[in-house]
Amino acid sequence: DIQMTQFPSSLSASVGDRITITCRASQSSGNYLNWYQQKPGKAPKLLIFDASTLYSGVPSRFTGSGSGTDFTLTISSLQPEDFATYYCQQSYRTPYTFGQGTKLEIK
């Protein structure tokens, strides 16, 4: 299986901050990488697919980049509704696997 490692595991930031979350794959995954946002008690929501393509309706302050083994999710100016847990997911090879999550908290 391709192991996905996210860092940091948790992050404290303030409204208006710019933050970056990193996801590293245990083997090259092309740009077969998606990002999800999950709020407590809710299902994950798709944010970005194909490493850098913004899903419909997702604000442009979210950007994704990377390819191969290293990927990043950047939020340019944090809004109150962005405090959540973020997961990366590879679809280069089955079984599809997720990172362990990065919890973004308000400072």
Add this chain to the structure above:
Amino acid sequence: QVQLQESGPGLVKPSQTLSLTCTVSGGSISSGDYYWNWIRQHPGKGLEWIGYINFSGFIYYNPSLRSRVTISLDTSKNHFSLNLTSVTAADTAVYYCARGSATVVSFLFDYWGQGTLVPVSS
């Protein structure tokens, strides 16, 4: 707007079979363009993909669960189902159903059910 809704028993006893159904509205599961998935999340933990089924006949199970999992489609009811046999406390999780879509490059989960917590306990 596609919506998915999980249903099933609220509690399963150890060694029994966990059975869940996902009812799809706003779209047909008979479309060969989509894959119908089950994903679980252990309490306070990350996400684990269980597997998918497609109307065209594609089925894939995560090898970690393959010996115990069956996913099936019922087109007459526009729903799909998960059976997980011989459950233990380690199978206690929130179970999500989700629609999978293949892009030119990757495979993503674009619509999710709200999730259902299934405790395994005697």
